[in-house]
Amino acid sequence: MIQTLLRITTILALIALVGGLGRADVLRADDDRDGKRPPQTLPSGFESTDRLLRDVERAERAPLYSAWLVESSRFMDVPFGGFQPDKAGLNTTVNLPVNVGIIEGPDGKLTLYDSGWKQLAYIFDWNTSCCWKGIRDQMTAIGLDPAKVTRIVLGHAHWDHAGQLSEFPNAVIYIQKEELKQIDFFLHYPVDFNSGHIRAVNTVDPLTGAQVGPPEQACARTPVCGYPPQTVQEILGKVLSGKARIVDGRHEVAPGLVIHPAFRGHTYGSQLLQVNTARGQLVFGSDTYSSWTGIRDWLVAKIQQTDAVQQFLAYEKCYVLTSRLNSFNNCVAAHEPTAYTNAYPLTANWWNIPNGNCSRAAELILAPGKTTHVPASPNKTLCENRTKPPHTVSP
């Protein structure tokens, strides 16, 4: 009898030992303990699913926010494959909105997620663009007071998402330190082995003055491209005037309003914004979530600085944060072609902004007791205005 018990105990001990050893060697993708994170992951850029779920629980005890989406401008006739490589075979073009999120807190103050663009020269030159309208005018036209904007969370600092900052002199911007450090890092990259390609601000080789790469690639393959000096200057203006919060990873802006890092999901310092609403957690993703259908169908965006794996992990963050309600339907995309239609259900409640140069707005969700901003008879006739705006020196 004793012998049998000893045998059983020994076997159980061996099983426990083997199990423990096995566990010690396992590298879990959602383990945030030091030494357990996946390779090439900065500690500040990593969040385990457990931590994300804790943020959901915390946010659910916070106040509810209202949210809208407005179309800063629209890129027209973009080859589908240039937007999503998986769709290259379709040989069709798509029109891509450039979306800005507007979030209203319980105190009536507004937070922007991204700020669109205002570099009129770009619109003039990229004459396939349409529908640009200044964000202040757009907000006024849909019944929101631009003077109430106190925060601007920049999903990333590319020029089409971080423009118009000087339009809100009193607003504090939130940007990841990693976003700024990576531009600086690549600006100083050695030129010995790559002819300056890596550190090119533009398409010009710093050594020879020649065009870098095939013209159709323009600067899309260089890490610094996408940040014209003009845009970085606007960020500098905010920093020097004490209106910038340079954050490092996760950051709670206010109860129910949480920044989550998405490093290399699009750029090195991309960040998401979790917003507590009556339809669950909304997650704004800028270009990390360039396409909502991309999140739904697990499609990667076009190659730039985007690391496909990191983008998928950022998609996963949205799935986790929205797991209690609505799932991926609550992921807010920056350039989703089906935005402002029923095909992207979150934006189905849309209308043309009055005198908005064909730009559109969508009411995503209202906090309880809030009045809708959708007109009684919303104009939903899709229009395009490709007229070139004045070519001025204004930013």
Add this chain to the structure above:
Amino acid sequence: MDVGRPAAETMMSRASGLLHLWMSPRTLVLGLLAVGLVGVLAFATTREMSRAVTPVPAPPPVRPTRPALSPVEETFIQALRPIHGDVQRSLMRTSLGQILYKTNDLSRAELKTRMEQALVIYGRAETGLRALEPPASLRNDHEIYLTAVRLLRESAVEAMKMFNDGREEHLLAAYPKSQEASDKIREVGGKFWPSEFPPN
């Protein structure tokens, strides 16, 4: 008739054996699996065929247009290009240098080095710009660019004062000029090199 009976029995017996083999649980499961696989394959093939899209000609890539330039204009723009690259990179380095200095990620000495290097580059750019002979049609753009570089130099000189008296207010005082310069550079850059910063 009797002759045929054993043969018939043998056949019956074989058939029964085959049926037994056929009906064995293992064979049944394997058979069902095979039928299932064929079904899935058929469904997938039909679905793929029904989803096939009619190929259409590839759309032209999105590319900005620029009015046709004369050879003289083209030569001028080509000559401006390396200057433009240097100026933009210097402006970026000093802008980011100031930001990273404010976040304690860059020392004062490192920022000073960047500003000094920028001053050298702006001086060189100004000399290079003055040496260019713009065609009459681009004289205004040339003037705008020259003004921008002058503003950058003045801005850097103002910022450098911080290293003498230690007052960071000089950075704020220097800012409006560098911002104005960056607007002007973007204006000219967008006109001469429209594909410089494509949509992201």
